Amino acid sequence: MRKIAVVDDFLTPAHCDTIRAAAAELGFAVDFYPDRLLPAGHEGDYEILFGRCSHETLKSAKNLKWYCCSFAGVDDLLRDELYPNPNVVLTNSSGAYGITISEHVIMVLLMMMRRMPEFEELVRQQQWQREMPMRSIRGCSVTMLGTGDIGTNIARRVKGMGAKTVRGVRRTQKPADPAFDEIYTFEHLDELLPSAEVLIMAMPSTPDTIGILSRERIALLPKDALVINVGRGTAVDQDALIEALEEERIAGAALDVMVPEPPEKDHPLWHTKNLLLTPHTSGNMSLGLTCDLIVEEFCADLRSYAAGLPLKHLVDRSRGY
């Protein structure tokens, strides 16, 4: 019988039942490995792996045809030599993270606009101050780098809260969700940055995006710019961003991703002025809804796989997402 190994620890009994039922219907047997280790000598039993596999597990799965990873960022999974053969199909679970990551973005954006870290510090010191200059999502202009599922969920929410303009910036000029008022390609970024009041980055790590927010580009941002990164830390010249924040050349930043994670003990990121640092929580798996969606989307792609149809979350390994 064709076999699937589920190699992850987030699944509830209900998730396991869902996967088992979908698999049985399509003629697959499923084994679950919540400790993420396949039994030695049995790696070759599986046609499909789902979850978070180590590089060793992947490489040793000699008869592997499809690996569906349970996360979104696949920069670590692009090289052919990771796989037992170059024809292994890779899919990700990017569609499961749009809701949770967009809620993180709305939260940190409002926290910066409404001076929440400063108010929290005042309250910790039992001080009472009511007035600090605030800003609003209503009427603001948002520049969104990355227009995939995550960028689209963010765009819809800021638009719903009354953002005046949402500009999407992406690799290629293709139709995007109606929540984007305008779509640009990366080559127009330099023209957009001087008016990027709110700059949100939700991009995979690819040759196009590594270092995309360079020192030169940070210098183009307006003084009131708020920068949010929920993609990959490699997208930002971190030293230049820290300098811009310390010198108040931009108004604030919220980084959920950085290099490295966590920062070293003496790294300036821990204490940078007007920086809201979170430990890569925007898309963590502690939200049940995210886990439900990961399972749901795997089962949907499993049906397509069994029917020989294209997989919805197929990763183009040469492109990087």
Place this chain on the structure above:
Amino acid sequence: MRKIAVVDDFLTPAHCDTIRAAAAELGFAVDFYPDRLLPAGHEGDYEILFGRCSHETLKSAKNLKWYCCSFAGVDDLLRDELYPNPNVVLTNSSGAYGITISEHVIMVLLMMMRRMPEFEELVRQQQWQREMPMRSIRGCSVTMLGTGDIGTNIARRVKGMGAKTVRGVRRTQKPADPAFDEIYTFEHLDELLPSAEVLIMAMPSTPDTIGILSRERIALLPKDALVINVGRGTAVDQDALIEALEEERIAGAALDVMVPEPPEKDHPLWHTKNLLLTPHTSGNMSLGLTCDLIVEEFCADLRSYAAGLPLKHLVDRSRGY
């Protein structure tokens, strides 16, 4: 010439120009008192006062016909004896606060759902922990006490972010904004509370609302309840709420209003478990947009006043809002 005194300190030169132009068109002269003091002996010159007047100023304005206050909560302005005569018309600026207060509510709701105070504390201690159980606005059920401009703005935003059900609870059964899935009157509150996963309070202080979230009603809330109050502190049995939080009988609360403000130095509110305390910032005047709206709405009501039409933001002093 009929005269208006503008008695507030938030106005920009542009705001003053706007008011002066509207007034001139309607045959009024305007004097501005940013220090909020009318010159002695001239209190009787003014037919209209706009802004934040002291009780003394109000009482001494012998020829006053209309007082438009620049804030929303008028519980301090209801008694007849505050006015030079009982026919003085009172309006408020409630319509100006819906956007800023609803953004505050979305922020604190997401902060509680996503464990942000705990993550911030971890980062302050340079600790790195990614996983804590999170919740989402998507799919949640919201019970909204108060369905005025503020409640409606909140309802629209949680609905836009995917809340499953938004129940409005109000004094009278009247049509409400379509963002509310269901409307109940206060007498049904006891039936609603056991399923009030997210309870948001945005009510004026009136005999109906003082103490509405009593000890008995707090006991009806589910263990996962999150309570947000942006109305008046008097609506909540504060001691009972603190006990429920400390004993983890509810999951969290965010209070922007309390009794008294600020709490006394040794008050338990400063250190209550799972409580997010803010210094009455949800509707403060530091957001330019709020100030623009206050001026805009005063000018609109001034046009109605001059034309003898009903004022949009008329307060029924016997009802309290």
